[in-house]
Amino acid sequence: MDCSSSLFVVQSTTPVMVSNLTNGVVDSRFFSTKKISVFLDDNNYLLWRQQVLLAIKIYKLQHFLDSQIVPPPQQLLDDTGLLQENPAFSIFKQQDNALAYWLLSSVNPVVLLHLIGLDTCAQIWNTLVNLYDNQTTYRLMFYRRALHSQRKADLSMKDFLMKIKGFCDSLASCGEVISEREHVTAILNSLLPDYESAITIITASQVHYTVQGVTSILLDIEARQ
Incomplete structure (x- = not known):
């Protein structure tokens, strides 16, 4: 051609x-x-x-x-x-x-x-x-604040994890891709004291936990409670 x-x-x-x-x-x-x-x-x-x-x-x-x-x-x-x-x-x-x-x-x-x-x-x-550009800046600030201020409260673990993922996806749509490490940190910082032992294991581990790995651990804990 x-x-x-x-x-x-x-x-x-x-x-x-x-x-x-x-x-x-x-x-x-x-x-x-x-x-x-x-x-x-x-x-x-x-x-x-x-x-x-x-x-x-x-x-x-x-x-x-x-x-x-x-x-x-x-x-x-x-x-x-x-x-x-x-x-x-x-x-x-x-x-x-x-x-x-x-x-x-x-x-x-x-x-x-x-x-x-x-x-x-x-x-x-x-x-x-x-x-x-102004709208995108506002949305970035809104979703980032929401990501790090979310609390599990009385949500099921599945709904809670989906909500955190939704904020990460919304940030990505604004051009700010959230790293897996920050995604995991947002999850752990939002948990109740009931999950303190799991948080300690994950944060103290020399192995880097993926979002999928952390999700599996938390869903398993909830299922056994």
Whole structure:
């Protein structure tokens, strides 16, 4: 397959960029019916951002995301001193509009409410980054605090362990993968005094206990109580 005219193909629900990159210009085949894999919503920002950035970088269009980039002048003086349309400006606007449309097509309709009135790629991109970077930071703080403040109380051991795992999974969805050691520590710190002997054995052991190993020990203790 000729790379200069190949399609960028990722399975999903939004348009995909197509280009032959002639002289670095995206041509009229910028879109196809193929899609990227996710619509942006409140729960998948990091995944969406990763895929969008990869697509944009493939076609070397990331400068359109930079609000500091100044477009070419809209008009230029010709040899007679008259103002004429600048072809470089027309090309810039065509590509910016195409990419802006592509970004808008990759977000959930509810998210579009935050983008009303924005018509440049940089405006759209930076609005989304500011919105979801702040949300991601809040969610990271919330889930990390929840992970280390959870207590077993009257939960069954199975439900308690699933709750701890849920917080770890939620942190991973925000881009912060919890190590197995921290996962185990969160479990042990949340147990009642009834499990003190098991905690002592696990923490004093020279063998590193996995989450699965700790889970098996605690479920076995509960079954024998």
